[in-house]
Amino acid sequence: MPNRLIEETSPYLLQHAHNPVEWYPWGEEALTKARTEDKPIIVSIGYSACHWCHVMERESFENEQVAAVMNAGYVCIKVDREERPDVDSIYMDALHAMGGRGGWPLNVFLTPEAKPFYGMTYMPPRNWVNLLNSVQNAFVNHRDELEKSAAGFVENMLMKESNKYHLDGSTTEFRQEDLDEMFEHIKQSFDLEKGGMERAPKFPMPSIYKFLLRYYALSQNPEALRQIELSLNRIALGGIYDHVGGGWARYSVDEDWFIPHFEKMLYDNGQLLSMYSEAYTLTKNELYKRRVYETVDWLRREMLSPDGGFYSALDADSEGVEGKFYTWTQAELQSILGDDFDWFSKLYSIRTAGNWEHGYNHLHLTPQADWNLVFTEKYRAALDKLFEVREKRVRPGLDDKILASWNGLTLKGLTDAYRAFGDEQFRELALQNATFLKTKMTNENHRLWHSYKAGKATIVGFLEDYASVIDAYLGVYQITFEEEWLDEALKLTAYTIEHLYDEEDELFYFTDSSSDDLIARKKEIFDNVIPASNSLMAHNLYTLGMLVSYDEYIELADWMVSKLKRSMMTDVQWVTNWAALYVMRVQPTAEVVLVGPEIDAFRKELETTFWPNKIVVGAKTTSELPLLEGRLSSTDTTTVYVCFNKTCQLPVYSVEEALHQLAVSVS
Numbered sequence: 001m002p003n004r005l006i007e008e009t010s011p012y013l014l015q016h017a018h019n020p021v022e023w024y025p026w027g028e029e030a031l032t033k034a035r036t037e038d039k040p041i042i043v044s045i046g047y048s049a050c051h052w053c054h055v056m057e058r059e060s061f062e063n064e065q066v067a068a069v070m071n072a073g074y075v076c077i078k079v080d081r082e083e084r085p086d087v088d089s090i091y092m093d094a095l096h097a098m099g100g101r102g103g104w105p106l107n108v109f110l111t112p113e114a115k116p117f118y119g120m121t122y123m124p125p126r127n128w129v130n131l132l133n134s135v136q137n138a139f140v141n142h143r144d145e146l147e148k149s150a151a152g153f154v155e156n157m158l159m160k161e162s163n164k165y166h167l168d169g170s171t172t173e174f175r176q177e178d179l180d181e182m183f184e185h186i187k188q189s190f191d192l193e194k195g196g197m198e199r200a201p202k203f204p205m206p207s208i209y210k211f212l213l214r215y216y217a218l219s220q221n222p223e224a225l226r227q228i229e230l231s232l233n234r235i236a237l238g239g240i241y242d243h244v245g246g247g248w249a250r251y252s253v254d255e256d257w258f259i260p261h262f263e264k265m266l267y268d269n270g271q272l273l274s275m276y277s278e279a280y281t282l283t284k285n286e287l288y289k290r291r292v293y294e295t296v297d298w299l300r301r302e303m304l305s306p307d308g309g310f311y312s313a314l315d316a317d318s319e320g321v322e323g324k325f326y327t328w329t330q331a332e333l334q335s336i337l338g339d340d341f342d343w344f345s346k347l348y349s350i351r352t353a354g355n356w357e358h359g360y361n362h363l364h365l366t367p368q369a370d371w372n373l374v375f376t377e378k379y380r381a382a383l384d385k386l387f388e389v390r391e392k393r394v395r396p397g398l399d400d401k402i403l404a405s406w407n408g409l410t411l412k413g414l415t416d417a418y419r420a421f422g423d424e425q426f427r428e429l430a431l432q433n434a435t436f437l438k439t440k441m442t443n444e445n446h447r448l449w450h451s452y453k454a455g456k457a458t459i460v461g462f463l464e465d466y467a468s469v470i471d472a473y474l475g476v477y478q479i480t481f482e483e484e485w486l487d488e489a490l491k492l493t494a495y496t497i498e499h500l501y502d503e504e505d506e507l508f509y510f511t512d513s514s515s516d517d518l519i520a521r522k523k524e525i526f527d528n529v530i531p532a533s534n535s536l537m538a539h540n541l542y543t544l545g546m547l548v549s550y551d552e553y554i555e556l557a558d559w560m561v562s563k564l565k566r567s568m569m570t571d572v573q574w575v576t577n578w579a580a581l582y583v584m585r586v587q588p589t590a591e592v593v594l595v596g597p598e599i600d601a602f603r604k605e606l607e608t609t610f611w612p613n614k615i616v617v618g619a620k621t622t623s624e625l626p627l628l629e630g631r632l633s634s635t636d637t638t639t640v641y642v643c644f645n646k647t648c649q650l651p652v653y654s655v656e657e658a659l660h661q662l663a664v665s666v667s
Contacts, residue, residue: 049263239364246298273413308436408468415475467536531577594618596638
């Protein structure tokens, strides 16, 4: 018999709907049952593409004997961390406070009042059962100690982030010397041989590369550019990239970017589209262009819903085996490639015994490989043969829920790809996705929904949703000059300030004022693989303030950045998206105003030049934007105004002249 998860839409929860464990979804029914029956709670948190989540399900949650122990002593709650990042954040913070190492599946034991007192990640079945019995004994025989411990963890969570992390906001002065010092700090953690940061596993960290790109634009420090190119090259050539079908896996388990944890997450690929597109405008590296085009093809082919939203993830496993869909035996490759096998096997270090494990080979270009072959027709033809064969395999599971936040990151990636390459297919796909977010995931009060599945939007949006979607809409405006997207960004920002801003802490809560009550209302401050929603919101306030001349938004963004100054100066790698905005405030942001009949062509030409510290506005005939006031030409001549601090230089009539004005302004 299915348990209560059978009524849910989350693919992860549905995976557990036929477990013998009497799972509840997170909600008042389960919490009330725990209080009424005075039982401890097990909250088990994971996501559909998580390999070790699948392992623990097979070993423990599908086991009748293990389930009987869980059902007898506990109220058991399953949570999809992607659907409920608020719940995940609360109990992951609790695990860290307990001294535990984070990860998923995250299993936390709570009092009947939902206060955490113990937690861990994956555990084999015998250890899990022993722990279940030990916790039950403690709950019955040492309840006072357990309650005291839980109260301490909750007290820690309730502390204001400004107090907890010493976010003082003492000054809004921005200096290049500070950035130089930040760079000297972060470079101590660079892997100067293999790219990325000096640790394994290796994750792509887009906000670090974003900071380095902007720092290089300001300082021209060759060390910054060297690290950007080394990292992006290895991530593009290594096994973390799917050479056959496009798109990046979540991370590399080793320091060589060789063997990935094979799940593909939408949020990684959306952000990496932005990074490779922007880096291309600086380096003109054709490898970066190739990876952008291949990844957009993968998104359209495998991740795009009929409604225009992007699905969340592809699983690491197929047929119960991690990576099986993506790896090859030597015999398979010989059979498929025929005469092309010899050069292909040398290029990818294919071995009879496998270059990975169990006789399997994974495609990975080493630094020694002649990767110029990537641009040849015979190379593409060989991969096409592999793709045709691979398409007949049992596919990894698809997590087909659609998240506003991750779609926002991907939409921004598509706008950045269009800015870099000017390919209309990117703009069309971006507008299709933007229209989906506006019509399907936004209500009449300008409130976002977090998740969408089977024609229904659910779960009140979180700050990550607003921050990512606003950022994306600002990108859509600047590739179309359609002011409806600017208007949408303004409405969402106004809603965010009204319902998520904490005037006392001067930062944004992660949850809406109308969201479910949890034991603490948290703020997301520090950047990780995905930038913190507060840092994204600070960028939005600054960019939107510049685009529509709202000085109060710019002042709020500056104040938010200033509160993170201490963190930037001590360990910048965890606040690099904040630092990327700091870079933009050291010198004035260019305001590029385009008016006249050929503004789209002018904008296209302008964007091929690497110039990250700018905003672009434009109109052919009419506009109420302050930057366009009095500048709309009555002639047929397209005109460019380059402005700083709302003061414009003489109008020019070509992009070349405008770029010259930009260059002179910072020399």
